Amino acid sequence: MSSIAEPSSPPPRRATPSLSAVQWTGVGMLSVLIAIVTLGPMVLPFDPGESVCPPFSRPSLPHPLGCNDVGQDLLAGILSGGRISLAVGLVTALVATALATVIAIGSAWRGGFVDIAVMRFVDAVMALPFLPLVVVLSAFFGASYTVQIGILCLVLWTQPLRELRAQALNLRRADYTDAARAMGASAWYVTTRHILPELVPLIVPQFIRIAHAAILTESALSFLGLGDPIAKSWGTILFHANARTAFLTDAWLWWVMPPGLLIALSVLGLALLGHGIGDRLQDGTVSGTERDGDAAPRLGDALVEARDVTLSYGEARALHGVALSIPKGETLGLIGESGSGKSTLAMTMLRLLPPAARVERGSAWVGEDDLLGLPKAALRHVRGRRIGLVPQAAMNALNPVRSVGSQIAEAVRVHGATRAEATARAAELMRLVSLPEDRLSAHPHTLSGGMRQRVAIAIALAAEPEVLIADEPTTGLDVLVQESILDLLQDLSARLGLTVLFITHDLPMIARRAGRLLILQDGRVVDEGAPTDLARAPGHVHTQALFDAILPLRGSKRWDRDIPSGAPLLEVQEVSVTFGTGLPDRLRGVRPVQALREATIRLRAGEVLGLVGGSGSGKTTLARAVLGLQPMTGGRIEVAGGAPRPGGPATMIFQDPYQSMRPAMRVRDVVAEPLTIRGMPPEGKVRQALSSAGLPSDDALLDRRLGSLSGGQRQRVAVARAIVAAPKLLVADEPTSMLDQSLRAELLALLERLRAEHELGILFITHDLALARHFCDRIAVMCEGEIIETGAADAILEAAHPYTRDLIKAVDA
C-alpha cells in the first residue's frame, strides 16, 4: 500500500535540437563581437581620440565609417567603444552575480531575522524605478565607467538574489542536504559540496540576464550624457550623434546605425544564449492522436474491448499488442509496476497522448465505436459522455482559478445541457459524491485532497458515462482518505451500473474490489483472471511475485525473531516539538504547530520498532529528533548512551531515493560521504558497504552517477551509505514506499540481514500497518503528534484505540 505511486508521465522527449542551435548562435555572435573589439583597435592605424580628418567627413577608403564632429575616425571609436560597453556588461555581471550568490546562500542558510531583513530590503530596492535610480546615483558619484560598474552592480544584484535565494532555500530543505547534515556535515561542507553545485545551472542564466541589463543600461546612461567622457562607449557615440542630430542627415547610416546595431547584437547574443536555459517546459498531451496502422477485428460482445493495441514513444515501444475486455457492469483491475504502460493504455483509449506517442495499430471499442478509428471531431462526444476519467492527483487536474461548480457544470454543458440544467445537475453530483452543496462556489485550493478527488469523480460522472476509467485515483492521499474514496467509487459503480477500468499498482487493494484482474508487465499482458484464481494458480512468474509480495494483516508473521535481549539503544522520553514559535515565524504570521506531544519510545539493540501513523502524524519529526536534526522543545533523547547528534551512532535511510542523494554524484562519493565528513579514509569500506548492500563493488559501479541508476539500485546505495560508518541505530523512513512491490521484499530482506549481522536497532517508519506487523517486533502508533499505542507487533490486531482500528480496517481483507 503505497501512497506515492510511480510517476505516470511518458519518457521525457529529447530536448528540441533547434533550441540548443539557438544558444550556439548566441555563443557565436558574442565570440565574433568580442574578437572584433579586442583585435580591431590593434589593427587600425588611428587612435579613437585623435583628429585625423575634417569634421563630418563622409565615408572614404581610409575612413570607412567617416568621421564625427571633431574629426575623429568613427570606426576606431566604435571598435574601442565596444571594449568599454562589453567590459562594463561582463564585469558588472561577474561582480553582481557573485555578490548575489553569496548573499542568497547565506540568507537562505541562516533563515530567521537575517533572511527577513535581506529579503525586505531587496523587495524595496526592486520596487525603485531602475533607470531614474541609476541616473541619480551616477549624477552624484560622477561619470567614469568604474563608478558606473559599481552603481550597476548595486542595483542589479537584487533580482538574481531573489531567485537564487528561493532556490537555495529549496536546496536547503532537500533530502540530500538533510542527509549530509545527519552525517554531521558542517554548514560550509553542505553549502560548498551540495548547494553550490546544484545552484550553478541557475547562476549562469542570472549572469546572462545581468550582462544583458548592464549593457543596455550603460548605453542609456551614456546616451543621457552620464558616460565616461574619456572612455567613450557605444552609448557615448550615440549621445554625440544625437546632440549633432546626425539622424537627420545621411550620417545616420555610418554614425547612428553601427553603434546601435552593435549594442543590439551584443544583447541579442546574450538573449539567445540565455533563451531556453532553465526552461523546464513539459509537453502536454495532444488531443486526438491518429492510428498509423491497421484496426483489429472485434471478437467478443463485451461493452469495452481492446485488441492488439500497440504504441511507441519514438523508438521505445510502450504497449505490445495489448488486449482486454470488460463486460457491461463489471470492474477490471489493471495492475502494473512503474513503466508497465498501464496509464498509457488508459490515455490511449481516450486519445490523449504526449506528442511523441505513436499508435501503431489496434482497436479499442466502447459499444459499436472503435475509439482509435473515430474522426477527431467525434472524440469529444465520447470523452465525458461515454467514458468518464477519474484522474490521478486531482489537485493538479482541477483548474486552480475556476470554481468547483463551474468546472462540474462545464462537464455537463459541453454535452448539450442548458445552463440551468447544468447548475441543477452540479448540485445533484455534489450530493452524489457526498460533498456539501455550498462548496460549489469554492475554489480547488480551499478543499482537502480527498474532497478534490471527490470533485474529480463528480466531473467524471457528470455526463452519465457508461464507462469509467479510474487512473490510480488515490495517489497521494492519506491511507484513511484513500479508503473512503475507494468505497465511494465502488458504491457508485454498483449503483449506476458502471463498467470500470481500474488502474493501480496496489494488488491487495484491487484484489478485494475487482471481479477480474489483468496484469501488465513492460507493455504486455502477462496474466488475467479472477483474483482468487490468480492467487491460487498464477499463470506467470510476475503474477506469482506480485502475490508473494503481499503481506496479509493476518496469518503467520514473515519475520519472526526471538525476543530481543540486547542492550538498550534508544531512549526517547516525553519528547515534544513545536514548530513556528520563534519571533521571525510569528512575524510572518505562522501559527505554532505542535508536531510531537510527549512522545516516549524505547528500542534495544537488534530490535525493530515500527512507528506507524498517517501523514502529518509526527513520525518524521520524531525520526529527525533522534538524529539530532530537530531541536526539541521538551523531553530527553539518548542514543547509545549519549545525546542525539548528527554524525553520531544513528543513521537514516530516506523514503525517496531520487531525492536523498544528488543525481550528479558518483556512487563512490555518495557512499564515502559519511567517512569523508568524519575525515576518515574511505578506501575499502566503501566496497565493503556496497557488497553488504547487495551491489557489485567494482569500479564500473563506483564511477557511475546516481542519476543513471534505477530506483531499486539507488535505495541500495542509500543503504550502503547508511551502514558505511558502522552505525548502531538505523532510522528507516518509509524505505520501501517508493519502490515497486517486487523490489520491496528484496530491500526488507537486506535490512533484516544487516540487522542480524551487526545487531542493528531499526526504527522503522511506515504508514502500512500490515508491513509493520510483519517486519517489526514492536509497533508504536502515532496520531497528531502523540504515541497513542505501543505493543508487540503480533498483538496489533487487538489494538483498542479507535484510530488504530480505522487503520486496521483500511488494510484488512
Next chain:
Amino acid sequence: MVWAKTAAAYLAVVLIALTINFALPRLAPGDPLSFLLPEDVLAEMTEADQTAVLAEFGLDRPIPVQFVDYAIGVLTGDLGTSVSYGAPVWRVVADHLPWTLLLMGWSLALSTLLGTALGVMAARHRGGTRDIGATVVVLFLGSAPVFWIAMLLITVFSARLGWLPSFGAVPLTAFPGSPGYLWGIVERLIMPVTALTIVQTAGVWLTARSSMAVALARDYVTFAHAKGVPEGQVFWRHALRTAILPIYTNVMIGVGGLLGGALVVETVFSYPGVGTLIVAGVEARDYNLLQGVFLVATLSVIAANLVADLTYPFLDPRVRR
C-alpha cells in the same frame, strides 16, 4: 493584518527612496555645497558666506535632525528649488509629468495587447521553424536600445519621408484646442509610443508565450479534454485563463522599466516629459531637480504596484481572503 503588511512594505520603499535622496549629497565625493549651488556662485563666496549657507540649509545640525527635516519637507511638497528652471522642483516635475504618463499609458496598453495576442498564438505552434524565426526577431527588438530605435524612426519618417514631426509634443503653429492642435499632439505621439511599444512588446511576448506553453502542459488541460470540452474552449477558458496571471504580474512589474524607457525616448524627441528634465538636470548639474525626478518616479511606480496588488486578487482566487 495583511493591510498593515502591505502598507509597511510600501512605506519601506518610500523610506528607502527618501534615504537615498537624503544620503546622496552627503555621501557623494566633494563638498555638499557643490550640490546645492551652481559652480559660478560658489566660486564667488567667502568662507563665512559658505558657513552661513550651510546653516541656512540646516547642514550644520546632527544628521538625524537633518533627515527628519528633510522628510517633513518632502511630505509637505518641498523638494527644493530647481537651479536650471528657477522654480520649485515640485512644480517643474508636476508640469512635465502628464506628458510622460501619456506616453507610458499608450505604450503600456498597446504592448500588452500586442504581446499577449502574438505570444499566445506562438505558444500554440511552439517548436516550429517559424516559431524560432519569430523568437529571434522578437529577441532582437527587445535587445535594441530604445533611443536608437527612436533615432531610426526619425530618420525614416521625418527626415526621409517627411510624414511625422520629430520635435516636441504640441504644434507651435496651431491654436490650442483647435482640431489641428489635437491632430498635432497625436502626430507627435506616434513615434515615441511606437519606439516604446516595440521594445516593451518583446518582453510581454516572451512571457505570454512561455506561460501559455506551461499552462497547456498542465494536468487540468488534459482533464478538460477528457471531459469532452471542445478544443477552442480548452485553449481559451482553461489554458489562457491561468496564463493571464504571470502576464499580468510581469506587465505590472515592467512599469518601472517602461518609465525608464520613456525618459530616454523623450530626450530623442525633445518631448516635454520628465525625461527632458533629466537631461537638463545633468547638463546644468541641477541636483535638486534630479532628486525630485527620482522621487516622483518612485512614487509613480509604487502607485502602479499598488494598483497591481489590489487588482490581482480579482484574477487569482488563490490569493483572495
